[in-house]
Amino acid sequence: MKIYDTLSTKEQEVxxxxxxxxxxxxxxxxxxxxxxxxxxxxxxxxxxxLETNGHKVNFVQNFTDVDDKIINxxxxxxxxxxxxSKRYIDHYFExxxxxxxxxxxxxxxxxxxxxxxxxxxxxxxxxGYAYLSLNGVYYSVSKxxxxxxxxxxRTEDLIAGARIAVDETKNDALDFALWKxxxxxxxxxxxxxxxxxxxxxECSAMSLKYLGxxxxxxxxxxxxxxxxHENEIAQTEAVTKKPxxxxxxxxxxxxxNGEKMSKSLGNxxxxxxxxxxxxxxxxxxxxxxxxxxxxxxxxEDLLKENLIKWRQVETAYYEMIMSEGTGQTxxxxxxxxECRSEFDSALGSDFNTVLATNAFFKLVKGINRIAASESMxxxxxxxxxxxxxxxxxxxGLQVQKVTEQEKQxxxxxxxxxxxxxxxxxxxxxxxxxxxxxxxxIVLLDHKNKTIWMKKENIAADN
RNA sequence: GGUGAGGUGGCAGAGCGGCUAUGCGUUCGCCUGCAAAGCGAAUCUAUAGGGGUUCAAAUCCCUUCCUCACCUCCA
Numbered sequence: 001m002k003i004y005d006t007l008s009t010k011e012q013e014v015x016x017x018x019x020x021x022x023x024x025x026x027x028x029x030x031x032x033x034x035x036x037x038x039x040x041x042x043x044x045x046x047x048x049x050l051e052t053n054g055h056k057v058n059f060v061q062n063f064t065d066v067d068d069k070i071i072n073x074x075x076x077x078x079x080x081x082x083x084x085s086k087r088y089i090d091h092y093f094e095x096x097x098x099x100x101x102x103x104x105x106x107x108x109x110x111x112x113x114x115x116x117x118x119x120x121x122x123x124x125x126x127x128g129y130a131y132l133s134l135n136g137v138y139y140s141v142s143k144x145x146x147x148x149x150x151x152x153x154r155t156e157d158l159i160a161g162a163r164i165a166v167d168e169t170k171n172d173a174l175d176f177a178l179w180k181x182x183x184x185x186x187x188x189x190x191x192x193x194x195x196x197x198x199x200x201x202e203c204s205a206m207s208l209k210y211l212g213x214x215x216x217x218x219x220x221x222x223x224x225x226x227x228x229h230e231n232e233i234a235q236t237e238a239v240t241k242k243p244x245x246x247x248x249x250x251x252x253x254x255x256x257n258g259e260k261m262s263k264s265l266g267n268x269x270x271x272x273x274x275x276x277x278x279x280x281x282x283x284x285x286x287x288x289x290x291x292x293x294x295x296x297x298x299x300e301d302l303l304k305e306n307l308i309k310w311r312q313v314e315t316a317y318y319e320m321i322m323s324e325g326t327g328q329t330x331x332x333x334x335x336x337x338e339c340r341s342e343f344d345s346a347l348g349s350d351f352n353t354v355l356a357t358n359a360f361f362k363l364v365k366g367i368n369r370i371a372a373s374e375s376m377x378x379x380x381x382x383x384x385x386x387x388x389x390x391x392x393x394x395x396g397l398q399v400q401k402v403t404e405q406e407k408q409x410x411x412x413x414x415x416x417x418x419x420x421x422x423x424x425x426x427x428x429x430x431x432x433x434x435x436x437x438x439x440x441i442v443l444l445d446h447k448n449k450t451i452w453m454k455k456e457n458i459a460a461d462n
Numbered sequence: 463g464g465u466g467a468g469g470u471g472g473c474a475g476a477g478c479g480g481c482u483a484u485g486c487g488u489u490c491g492c493c494u495g496c497a498a499a500g501c502g503a504a505u506c507u508a509u510a511g512g513g514g515u516u517c518a519a520a521u522c523c524c525u526u527c528c529u530c531a532c533c534u535c536c537a
Contacts, residue, residue, distance in 0.1 A: 026537070039537045069535070151532075157464050158533065199535085221537030222467085228536090251537070252467085258530065261537095289485095290475070294468075295530065302474065305486050315499060346476095354476055358484055365485095365501090372493080372501035426495055433497085444499050453499080 001050075001348045003217070004293060006225060006248040007150050011350055014247065018056040020215035021047065022207040022245070024224055025107070027064040028088035029073050031270040032095055034298060035254040035261050038287040039221050041396070042251050042351075044101045045288065046217075048394045049347050060210045061104040062203060063089055065111050066186050066196050081186050082111070095271040099280045100396045106210050110202035114188045117197045117205045120239065121178045121190075129238040130178055132192055134169040137179040142172055144234045150248060151226035176200065176231055200231040207244070208236060218245035222252055222293075223260075252295040254287075261298075269298060277460045281313075281397045282306045288353035288395065300460075307461060309361060310397075316364040317388065317399045318444070318453030319371040320381040327377040332370065336387045339363040343391055360391045374447050400440075400454040410441055414450050417443075 002011040023043050026036050043059075050057050065085035074081040089109075097103075110117070121137055124130035129143050141147050141155065148154055159173055167173075177198035179190060187194045207215065220229065229248065236244040253260045256267040274283055285306040290296040339359045346355035367384055370376050392399070402410075413432050420429040433443055436452070444451045 024537075027535085033537085036537050067535090151465080153465060153533075219537095222531070223536055225466090226532060227534090253531070253537075255530075260531070263536090297474090299474095301486090305474070308486070312500080319500085352476080354474095355484090358476080361485070368500055369502090372499095374493095421495080424495070430496080437498085442499060443497095445494065445497085447493085455499095 002350055003247050003249055004350050005246075006250050012247050014050075015216055016055075018058065019050055019217065020058045020211040021060065021217045021219065022203070022211055022215060023059070023061040023104070023218075024203060024220035024228065025061040025063050026088075026092065027067050027069060028085045028092065029067065029069040030088065031272060032088075032092055033254075033261055034269045034271060034274050034283070035221065037096075037099060037271045037274075037283065038254050038296070039219070039251040040096060040101055041099065041284055041287045042292045042353075043219055044396055045284075045353065045394060046351060047102065048396060049351075052390065052394055053344075057105075058211060059104045060106045060108065060207065062206055063092070063107060063109045064199065064202065065089065065109045066202075067199065071186075085109075085111075091272075095275065098275055099271065099283065100398055102396075108206045108210060110197060110206075111186065113202065113206050113209065114197070116209050117201050118179075118190050120201060120205045120208070120235065123239050124178065124235065127238065129234075131171065133171070135167075136177050136181045136195060136198070137192055138170055138175040139178055139231070139234060140171060141174040141176070141234065144238055146237070147174075147234055148230065150233055151230050153226065153230075176227065178235070200228055201235060203228075204232050204235040204244075207232075208240070213240045213242045215245050217247045217249055219249040219251065222250045225250060249292075251292050252290075254298050255295050256298045258297060260295075274303075277458075278303050278307065279456055279458045281310050281456060282458065282460075284396055285310060285357065288357055291354055292351055303460065307458060309364075311455065312361070312368060313364050313392075313397065314399055314453055314455050315444070316367040316371075317392075318451065319367060319376055320385045320388065322451035322453075323376045323378045323381040325377045326379045327375065329379050329383055332366070332380045332383050335366045336363065336384050339366075340387045340390070343394075347394075356391075357395065360395065363388060363391070371446075400456055402454050406439075406454070410436060410452055414443070414452065418450065 001014040003014055004010070005012040021043070023039070026032055047057050047059050063085070066081070070084050071081050074084045077084070121130060124139065125132070125137065130137055130139050148158070155174060178201045179192060179195050180198060181193050181195040183194060187196050207218070218229070233244050255261070256269070259265060259267065261268050282303055286303055287296070289302065289306060339362050342359035342362070343356050346352040346359060363384065367388070370380060413436055417429045417432040420432070436443060440455050440457050442453050442455055444453060
């Protein structure tokens with residue numbers, strides 16, 4: 001598998017053995033939005049793809065639970081900052097469990113790794129990369145000659161373009177805080193004084209602790225390239241003298257009307273809100289509908305388009321599981337093989353989810369075509385269903401399952417309706433159909449039998 | 463101002479030197495007792511503008527215009 005690496009600006013081969021991935025997670029000061037969801041979905045599918053294809057993946061995704069924004073929020077609400085972060089971590093798991101995101105191997109929090117952070121800062125000071133100043137401990141950017149290699153920036157340009165007022169307590173305008181002195185909570189004792197960690201140091205400390213040196217993939221949103229990931233590199237590599245990661249994978253922004261979601265524009269769509277309206281499958285398909293490296297524009301129209309595709313997927317699934325009988329399988333065998341191979345090779349070449357989902361939909365269409373021509377059989381299903389489910393699983397999609405009880409009662413109702421239909425008592429037959437559809441069950445009338453599917457209840461579809 | 467990524471049919475979106483995807487939409491059909499669901503056919507010949515290179519360019523080079531992102535916190 002190859003993935004485009006931001007650092008080398010080339011596609012790099014993902015090592016075939018065990019894979020360590022670090023994904024920069026969210027700062028927990030507010031609800032997660034659809035932009036977070038896209039990055040997290042991309043990495044969730046990446047991980048599913050690697051794991052189902054035999055790789056062992058150690059996936060670490062952090063929570064930044066100490067930060068100025070959390071403190072500000074706590075102040076306005078008049079509660080402790082850690083209550084804010086706890087609340088939004090809880091919300092994070094509620095939302096992302098609903099989105100069918102597999103939990104990371106480890107979800108480390110900054111506040112639980114203060115001693116590792118302090119140790120790392122110590123070594124940076126000892127080796128001359130960091131210095132003590134009036135307001136805290138700072139990283140000396142000029143000491144790290146490769147600074148700017150990830151974001152392709154020259155330090156001179158950065159200074160020239162700096163928009164922030166120069167902080168007189170720093171040796172250099174580009175230096176950034178590793179430790180910020182603070183007398184108020186949250187704060188921790190340190191060899192230099194009470195305070196809290198700077199933003200970037202936690203990721204260096206935690207990735208080193210859980211994944212070690214030179215791990216395989218480090219990811220996050222594009223907007224983290226500078227300064228966050230650039231600074232992580234400076235911190236970690238100054239100490240380890242080794243590359244932080246082999247591949248840097250960055251996910252494009254989710255925009256609305258072409259502009260990035262932001263607090264100031266007030267165009268944030270929370271995961272929760274979109275989930276309530278569209279459900280996880282449609283959101284996942286939407287987030288996979290463009291190449292991960294590019295921006296995608298959020299719109300109801302695009303969500304709608306993916307809803308239509310999702311309905312086709314549901315239909316194909318139920319056509320298969322409700323099938324009976326035996327018959328020819330040459331066509332489906334070839335089609336399935338072709339789609340599977342297109343699916344895998346698409347994901348293998350820079351994680352092209354557009355082509356991969358295309359291959360999946362091609363299989364879906366093929367299955368529905370066979371069903372429409374009244375030639376679906378159990379033999380066909382036996383061949384196509386495992387591959388269909390493989391793709392479904394890699395993409396993290398979930399069709400509605402039915403209980404035996406539901407199956408029984410629906411089958412009974414269908415039989416009653418069938419009897420009425422043969423007696424041409426259509427009004428009563430339709431009444432039964434309405435009764436069934438009230439439970440989100442859709443009847444699919446075929447020439448010789450009626451099958452049914454349980455469709456996902458999606459608010460936007462009602 | 464600096465840096466980076468882009469501009470492809472009504473919309474979304476691959477392809478990144480030759481075979482001009484794909485999906486949605488739209489129109490018309492098929493199926494049905496009527497629906498629903500699904501299927502089929504037709505439609506759409508597109509690659510920001512201008513120069514090159516080449517037998518051949520959406521794909522390479524130059525240039526102009528435009529968009530977005532980053533340079534402050536940001537997934």
